[in-house]
Amino acid sequence: TELEEHRRRAHLIGEEGYAAEFSDEAIEAGAVDPTLVLVQIEAHIATVKEEAFSRKDILEKVERWLNACEEDAWLEDYNKDDNRYNAGRGAHLTLKRAEKARILVNKILGNICLSDFY
Template structure:
């Protein structure tokens, strides 16, 4: 066994994992934000500084309305570049986005 060869193989695998991570990062961040926004029960609370809350809610609503299409587009581009499905927790992200759109 050549230790130098083993080390090169490990470094190559690390580089491949980093590349995979960075190619998925933007999509996963947007998907995570969308999930968090949907779980936030305080997004509708009105109280002090209600006008600021309403402005933020309007911006978020616009972003949420556009996000599934943007995510689907980025995911399809990623899929065509990589030649493989984009999975999130073992499920096709495109299927999750389709289901989300239907539920909305």
């Protein structure tokens, strides 16, 4: 589970279910040494962590870009809402989020260019 979580966060593709290739039945029957399985999985986790670290800069940019896209989509929906000016409960919080979203979207989308990803 830890290995698959590291792979997911690093956006690494393939080898999902790596630990599943060692079935519980084979381990319990003694056909596979559990310490060997553990050592292999830990080595693979270390490899994935190294790969994720080498991609850290691009992953941070992608994460910021995805967040900016989410805020941009929310802001578009907010701008289309005819009731956005109604002073209901929590309206001031929504207005604050809209203000922050506008700043974030303009800043992030203005600073990120596709050449950063190649």
